Amino acid sequence: MSWMFLRDLLSGVNKYSTGIGRIWLVVVFVFRLLVYMVAAEHVWKDEQKEFECNSRQPGCENVCFDNFFPISQVRLWALQLIMVSTPSLLVVLHVAYHEGREKRHRKKLYVSPGTMDGGLWYTYLISLIVKTGFEIGFLVLFYKLYDGFSVPYLMKCDLKPCPNTVDCFISKPTEKTIFILFLVITSCLCIVLNFTELSFLVFKCFIKCYLQKYSKKLKSSVCECHGLRYVECGGRGAPPLLRNHHSCLAINTLPLPEAKLLGDTQGC
Numbered sequence: 001m002s003w004m005f006l007r008d009l010l011s012g013v014n015k016y017s018t019g020i021g022r023i024w025l026v027v028v029f030v031f032r033l034l035v036y037m038v039a040a041e042h043v044w045k046d047e048q049k050e051f052e053c054n055s056r057q058p059g060c061e062n063v064c065f066d067n068f069f070p071i072s073q074v075r076l077w078a079l080q081l082i083m084v085s086t087p088s089l090l091v092v093l094h095v096a097y098h099e100g101r102e103k104r105h106r107k108k109l110y111v112s113p114g115t116m117d118g119g120l121w122y123t124y125l126i127s128l129i130v131k132t133g134f135e136i137g138f139l140v141l142f143y144k145l146y147d148g149f150s151v152p153y154l155m156k157c158d159l160k161p162c163p164n165t166v167d168c169f170i171s172k173p174t175e176k177t178i179f180i181l182f183l184v185i186t187s188c189l190c191i192v193l194n195f196t197e198l199s200f201l202v203f204k205c206f207i208k209c210y211l212q213k214y215s216k217k218l219k220s221s222v223c224e225c226h227g228l229r230y231v232e233c234g235g236r237g238a239p240p241l242l243r244n245h246h247s248c249l250a251i252n253t254l255p256l257p258e259a260k261l262l263g264d265t266q267g268c
Contacts, residue, residue: 016091016120020197024190031186032081036074040179043172044074050171057163064157064168070145073176077183080138084190087127087134094123125201132194135187142180149184151176 017025047069053061142149151173158165170176 016095016124018197018200020193020200024193024197027186027190027193028081028085031189032183035179035182036077036081040077040183041074043175043179044072047072047074047171051168053157053162053166053168055162055166057161060157060159060162060166061168063159063161064155064166067157067159068155068168068170073142073146073151073180076138076142076145080134080187083134083138084131087130090123090127090130091120094120121201121205125198128194128198128201132191132198135191135194139184139187142184149177149180151180 048065051061051065053064055061151170153169153173155168155170156165157168
């Protein structure tokens, strides 16, 4: 199987990811994809041929193997890698859609199609949630299908057409157990990174919204304060017309002879 498309896909998402997202990409590349391609795939290469039961009954080994391994562990591992990496395609498609719209309209519609803001923020958040769901789902599936994360040396089978309960032996059980445990540890690490990145994005958005709301509130309070000062300053800070108005009001409160004399001088 060629993994070049998956590699190119993840490389394209790298420039739109956060710092935690880039760490996740390194873990997927080095500790999962390369380990699978270089070593794990060869360990399970002849698993059915090397599966042996102490019975010569035709079809007994095939039935027992299918019962113990309904899905090949290495193929399930490969399916997990594909399903976990595919949600990142949503981010690439989102940016490509915005860039295509700008080319069709021949004008700048967005500040930057690759900026982690607006619609891209929601798309990235959805991809994180889907990736985390796939990781957890495949770990549960591994545990349920194989009764744990270890490969036993011996399995007993009493299914037809086996004449009685037979002993079946799995090749390289210790080596397979080590690789499966390595898979589980790296999956758990990716889940932790996804949760951390998800929390970081939500917290960052919360802080941004709070600061915007606080700045708007501060501006409105400053404007109200300036308005009150403008009205309350009276004769000192107000415009000439407003100062004359305040002076005339003050003159009207004086006795009639004094009010008439001051009124003539002030022009009231």
